[in-house]
Amino acid sequence: TAVHSDQDQEAVALAALRFGLVAVPVVDEQERLLGAVPPQALARILRREHEEDLQRLAGISRDGDTFARGVLEAPLGDRLRRRLPWLVIGLLASSLATLVVAGFEHTLDANVAVAFFVPALVYIAGAIGSQAVSVAVRGLGARRMAIVPLLWRELATGSLIGLALGAIVLAPIWWVFGDAWLALAVALAVLGAGTVSAVTGLALPWGFQRLGFDPALGSGPICTILQDVLSLLIYFAMVTWLLL
C-alpha cells in the first residue's frame, strides 16, 4: 500500500488508518518510492483535518497556520477577522428570509398566531440540516461517492424524521392554541422542513466536494439560509392553503 505524491493529505492519513500503517510510503507516477509520511505527520494531518472541519462547519475562516495558535487564545482583531466574514455573508443571505416573511404580511395580518411558530420551525430546519451536513462531511471525507443512492436514503431519513416530529407537535399545538388547521399547517411544515433540510444538507456538501472545495463549506450560511427560506416557504404555503 502506497499513496501517490499528488494525493490529498487527508487521503494519506485515511490510508494509514484503513491499513493500520505506522508510516505511509509515497510513490511517484512510475510507482518509484519517494519516501514515507512518518507517524507524527499523520497525527498532525488528522488533528488539522479535525480542526478544519470544526471551523468550517461553524463558518470560521482559515488561519495561515491553524495549528500554531488556539482560536480561544487568539487576539481580538484576529478573532473578528476570522469570524465576521461568514457572518456578514449569512446576514446578507438572511435578508431573503426577512423578505419571505414580509411577502406574507397579509397572512400574518389575518392571523398573527402564524408568527408564533417561525423561530421553532427555523430552529428545527437548521437542526435537521446540520445533522445531514455533519453526516455528509464525515461520510464523504476524501472519497468521491455517487450522489443518487445517498440522496434517496437521506430523503427517506429526512421525511421520516419530519413525519415523526410533525406528529409530535400536532396535538399540543391544537390543544394550546385551539386551532386544528394551524396545528396541521405547522406539522406539515415540519415534515417539509425535515425533508428539504436533510436533502440540501447532503447535496450541498457533495456539490462543494465535486467542485473541488471542502465539503464542510456546504454547512456555511448559504446552506442554512436556503433551508430556512425553503422551510418558511413551505410553512406559509401550508398556512395559506389551510387557513385562508
Add this chain to the structure above:
Amino acid sequence: TAVHSDQDQEAVALAALRFGLVAVPVVDEQERLLGAVPPQALARILRREHEEDLQRLAGISRDGDTFARGVLEAPLGDRLRRRLPWLVIGLLASSLATLVVAGFEHTLDANVAVAFFVPALVYIAGAIGSQAVSVAVRGLGARRMAIVPLLWRELATGSLIGLALGAIVLAPIWWVFGDAWLALAVALAVLGAGTVSAVTGLALPWGFQRLGFDPALGSGPICTILQDVLSLLIYFAMVTWLLL
C-alpha cells in the same frame, strides 16, 4: 514524557502531537512503565475524536462503534435512532421560543412588521453561537482552563461582532421598511444576540466539560434554543421599548 494509565485517550493523543512522539509511553501511579500506545492507536484515537466532535456538534447520538460503519451508509432504522433523540429534545425546547413570541402577541398585532426579522435574528444568533461553541470545543479539548478570562474575551468578541452586524442592518431596514425605530430595534437586538450567543456558546461547553461531559454536548439543542430565546426576548424588549 509519559501519560498515566487513567488519562483520557484524547489527552494521550494530544501529548503525542505536542511532543512529536511516534508512540506514547504509559506509566502507573508509581511511574512504572506499563507499555506504550502505538502510532496506529494514536491515529485511531484522533480520527474517533474528530468523528465524535462532528456528531455531537450536530446532535447525533453515539453508536456502539462509530468507527465500524459510516453514518452515510447506515441502515435507515439506525439513522433514525441516532438522529431523532436530540431533535425531539430540541423540538420540545423550541416550544419555549414559540411561547416567547406568543407572549408578545399584542406587540405583533400592533405592528406585524416586527415578525419579519424573527427568522434572520434566530439565524444570526445561531450562527454566532455555533462559532463560539466550535472555538470552545476546539480550544478546551481535553484541557481544563479558567473560564473568567476566556469569558471576557468572548464577551468582547461577541459584542463587537454584534455591533458590526447591527450597524450593517440599520440603514437597509430603515430604507426598505421606512421605520427608523424598527431598524434600531433590530440593530440593537443583533448586538444583544451576538453578545448573548457568544457568551453562552463558550460557557455551556465549558460547563459540560467541568461536569465531566464532552464539551461538544454544549452545542446541543438546549444551547441553541437558549440563544434563540434570549435573542427573541432582547428583540421584543427593544421593540416594546422603542416602538410602543
